[in-house]
Amino acid sequence: MHPLAAILLVDDDPSTNFLNEATLYSLRLTDTYWAAKNGAEAIAMLKRQEVSASPSRPILVLLDIAMPVMGGMEFLEALETLPRELQASVVVVVLAVSMTSDDLSRIGKYPVAGTVSKPLTGEKLTTILQLHFNAQGLGQLPPAQG
Template identity: 45%
Template sequence: MLLVDDDSTNNFLNELLFKSLEVTDRLLVAEGGAEALELIGRLPGPAEEPALILLDVNMPGMNGIQFLEAYKQRPQAERRATVIIMLTTTMDARDLSRLDELHIDGLVSKPLTKEKIEDILRLHFQR
């Protein structure tokens, strides 16, 4: 699982939430899109890529949409069948239409909660 959010406090709280739910054995955290791409690029191979990416839409530097555009350019052989869920507080209509074009798997309002994580796992991982 990869969590990409520029808010370090949110990341800390989300890490605690994921650990308490015991839903992943490895949680990678990046504070921006460029850092997330670099982190993914350093993984040993496609089998090590996260099955789930939780991605904040609004971040300084490379935002969530820019990350998605770059991520989708990677060769299919280098991308695992990753579920991408966008995290947001508010959405601009232009952002929503761009997300439709990028084929994300869901949109979840912040903050993450136990119920929201359980819904994601149930919908996309039959858990």
């Protein structure tokens, strides 16, 4: 069984989502990939959750900060309004080109597993997940890949 129920890519750039999915696919963390072009779409996808997620087999959300309609910060705020069991089944990693000190300060108020600078690589993601999975006792991940 894969360690993740699903991966949700939240970025308004379809090319970024495509490249990230290709990077993630090689890690074999899940069979289920979703893409949303803004936070509102991502919240809607989480609400209708089509997979069996749990704290031990979570949905990984790779979240861009700067997006139209609903940006990453607004997504994090909206995530807090979802049922607690769903919140506990979501692991958020912020994926951004650059962030201001205000962004970093605001992110610190939310349950974010980590931040990763774009472009996403297998090594960057594996490092974040190993830190999170080890802390949560969620199981084993494959070794880091470039």
